[in-house]
Amino acid sequence: MADRDDFDRRLQEARARxxxxxxxxxxxxxxxxxxxxxxxxxxxxxxxxxxxxxxGWALDRWLGTGPWLLLLFVVLxxxxxxxxxxxxxxxxxxxx
Amino acid sequence: xxxxxxxIDALSQFELTPVLGVVGASVGFTQSNAHMLLAVGLIxxxxxxxxxxxxxxxxxxxxxxxxxxxxxxxxxxGQIGEEGRRFFPFLFSLFMFILFGNLLGLLPYAxxxxxxxxxxFTLAAIVFVLITAVGIAxxxxxxxxxxxxxxxxxALAVLVVPIEIISYLSxxxxxxxxxxxxxxxxxxxxKVFASFVVMLGTAGFLGFLGAAAPLAINVALVGFEFLVxxxxxxxxxxxxxxxxxxxxxxx
Numbered sequence: 001m002a003d004r005d006d007f008d009r010r011l012q013e014a015r016a017r018x019x020x021x022x023x024x025x026x027x028x029x030x031x032x033x034x035x036x037x038x039x040x041x042x043x044x045x046x047x048x049x050x051x052x053x054x055x056g057w058a059l060d061r062w063l064g065t066g067p068w069l070l071l072l073f074v075v076l077x078x079x080x081x082x083x084x085x086x087x088x089x090x091x092x093x094x095x096x
Numbered sequence: 097x098x099x100x101x102x103x104i105d106a107l108s109q110f111e112l113t114p115v116l117g118v119v120g121a122s123v124g125f126t127q128s129n130a131h132m133l134l135a136v137g138l139i140x141x142x143x144x145x146x147x148x149x150x151x152x153x154x155x156x157x158x159x160x161x162x163x164x165x166x167x168x169x170x171x172x173x174g175q176i177g178e179e180g181r182r183f184f185p186f187l188f189s190l191f192m193f194i195l196f197g198n199l200l201g202l203l204p205y206a207x208x209x210x211x212x213x214x215x216x217f218t219l220a221a222i223v224f225v226l227i228t229a230v231g232i233a234x235x236x237x238x239x240x241x242x243x244x245x246x247x248x249x250x251a252l253a254v255l256v257v258p259i260e261i262i263s264y265l266s267x268x269x270x271x272x273x274x275x276x277x278x279x280x281x282x283x284x285x286x287k288v289f290a291s292f293v294v295m296l297g298t299a300g301f302l303g304f305l306g307a308a309a310p311l312a313i314n315v316a317l318v319g320f321e322f323l324v325x326x327x328x329x330x331x332x333x334x335x336x337x338x339x340x341x342x343x344x345x346x347x
Binding site: 036039040043044046047048050051052055073077080081083084087 | 258262269270274278327
């Protein structure tokens, strides 16, 4: 099968020379232009904020601690939103 | 309909109406459910008929079925690793269901069931339960270490762990809102520009000429919506596989 392998290799080289094979994309990279990325960042920020808001509100209702846990968890939610956005651009990846 | 009394009614297309007469009304079977069943039927038909011939040189239908299979298979193995094969049936069902839901919604008179947050959040909640269950099933108690990065001082952990937990809990919300908002936005845009066509087209000769502009925009938008339909199904599936990767490998 030596000539077969040789043919595959030469075919691969020829395809690469003609630009027929797109360069392999990095893993975890999501498609989307400026609109897609902007929308994604917005959704990530707001969803984490909503979760923080919901947790703070529920804990306040449960424990009767006034607005304080709500205020705390809104801040934590905003931080989680920034963390989400960070992960969009810097995926947390260990060795496969 | 669209432009009655010079008011643009872009949201009535998302209203649910019972189908199948009295039976449908009594059990709450709406056109949304009917389209879900249609999507499942079409996917099943595509895969069964497409692979029935088992030709070495595939025909059109078999090529479509095979490329859909290989696309999701490559995504599962590429993102999750070799363990991804175990999640391939789930990922394939999820991807095809959303893709067919998005594409069916672009046909005239059809309903887009992915434009309802109830549907997309249910799908995202299934994904969330799955990634949590898989993580705990594989790693046991060590899975909870996911929320605490290694080498973190206890003082900072008090701050970082709640943030990580909120970030984890926000996954199903961002997943469902992204799909739902994209589908709603696209269909509202189509409806608004279609209303412009009707409003201008009935306003004399100059208006008839002017109606060409929103009509041209709508033609471009329909093409764009086909891209969005595919892209959002892909994004949903690839984010699910990234989450599954995290659940299987912990970081």
